[in-house]
Amino acid sequence: MFGIWSSCSESSVSVGDQVVAPGGTRRERMRALMREDILAAARKILQESGVKGLAMRPLGRAVGVTAPTLYDYFTSKDAVLNALYVEGTDRLCDAFDAAIAASRPGVDRLTAIGRAYRRFALDNPDLYFLIFGRVDASYRPGDEEKARGHAVHEKLETVVREAIEMGALRAEDPDLICNAMWALAHGQITLEISGFVDDCGPWQAEQVYEKSWEFLYSGLAPIGVRAEGPFPSVLAADG
Numbered sequence: 001m002f003g004i005w006s007s008c009s010e011s012s013v014s015v016g017d018q019v020v021a022p023g024g025t026r027r028e029r030m031r032a033l034m035r036e037d038i039l040a041a042a043r044k045i046l047q048e049s050g051v052k053g054l055a056m057r058p059l060g061r062a063v064g065v066t067a068p069t070l071y072d073y074f075t076s077k078d079a080v081l082n083a084l085y086v087e088g089t090d091r092l093c094d095a096f097d098a099a100i101a102a103s104r105p106g107v108d109r110l111t112a113i114g115r116a117y118r119r120f121a122l123d124n125p126d127l128y129f130l131i132f133g134r135v136d137a138s139y140r141p142g143d144e145e146k147a148r149g150h151a152v153h154e155k156l157e158t159v160v161r162e163a164i165e166m167g168a169l170r171a172e173d174p175d176l177i178c179n180a181m182w183a184l185a186h187g188q189i190t191l192e193i194s195g196f197v198d199d200c201g202p203w204q205a206e207q208v209y210e211k212s213w214e215f216l217y218s219g220l221a222p223i224g225v226r227a228e229g230p231f232p233s234v235l236a237a238d239g
Contacts, residue, residue: 035073038063039087042080046126051136054080081130082145088127089149095120096155105162107217113159114185114213118206121189128193132186153178169220177220184216185209 024032041062045054056077060070074080099112121128129135131149160177163169169177188209191197197205 031073034063034065035083038065038070038073039080039083042084043126046084046130051081051130051139056080078139081136081139082142084127084130085141085145086148088124088131089145089152091124091127092117092120092131093149093152093155096152100155100159105159106166106168107163109159110163110168110181110217113156114181114210117185118189118209121193125193128189133190156181167222170222172220180216180220184212188212 038059042054042059045059045062054077056070056074057067059080060067063070074083095116096113099116100109103109103112156178157174160169160174160181164171164174164177188197192205192209197203197208203211
């Protein structure tokens with residue numbers, strides 16, 4: 001799925017080049033809070049003006065600190081974007097963890113993963129497009145940042161392997177199945193956020209998304225098995 005990405009969020013907070021464990025010194029806690037304020041202000045700028053609107057001086061003014069103070073936390077705009085990239089991948093990883101914990105292996109878990117991915121994107125479009133949208137041609141996350149998301153792919157692949165072993169999916173290459181699911185989800189979500197799904201006749205955006213998953217799932221069902229799709233509740237309710 002995400003291919004390039006190595007761990008989910010840790011219980012510590014990164015401040016500059018240091019990692020602050022919970023319950024650190026008062027100064028460390030204050031720096032961690034300031035870092036959170038800076039990133040919150042950066043997200044607000046991204047939401048209102050996009051990546052091109054994010055610059056260090058306006059960001060410092062938004063937080064109420066001088067440029068030297070801001071550079072003590074983040075050395076550049078890319079450093080701010082890298083921190084937001086990590087925040088986004090960690091949030092998505094946590095969303096997948098919650099979906100997996102609340103679902104049963106197989107079709108139910110595929111359902112939960114698909115819905116969690118869409119909900120993350122709709123709740124955090126700025127982070128979603130920073131990670132997946134190439135919103136700025138000059139920005140490329142560093143290797144360390146990209147590695148933080150690898151666990152998300154591993155979680156999806158584990159769910160797909162479970163479904164294959166249970167006979168809920170055809171015995172195809174799990175990586176290819178993950179890629180097909182990601183392509184469908186990303187495409188539908190991007191169309192939805194961009195407003196194009198509004199013109200899809202009587203269907204609501206959620207129904208379009210879930211019907212598309214039903215089509216994909218039917219195609220991946222074991223040979224000779226007629227699949228009902230991984231989203232029967234919504235489809236049945238509106239069918």
